[in-house]
Amino acid sequence: MVTAARTVSQVGMHMSVAFAVMYVFTGSLALGGVAAVVEPICNVALMPLHDKLWERIKERVEVRKLQQVSAMTR
Secondary structure (H helix, E strand, O other), X not given: OHHXXXXXXXXHHHHHHHHHHHHHHHOOHHHHHHHHHHHHHHHHHHHHHHHHHHHHHHHHHXXXXXXXXXXXXX
């Protein structure tokens, strides 16, 4: 239940920030509303790609560390 509430809160925050920023820059309620809807959709679509990228980076760092350790012990 807490996880669901946290997720809803995060989505609401993203939508509010997107709306506010777009409204401040354009003065348009319509563009603010579009940004409030589009921004969370983009986050949902792109977050898995972001996570995969960071997993690859983490793996490369770990491999390099292992290579350095094995080079030191030779």
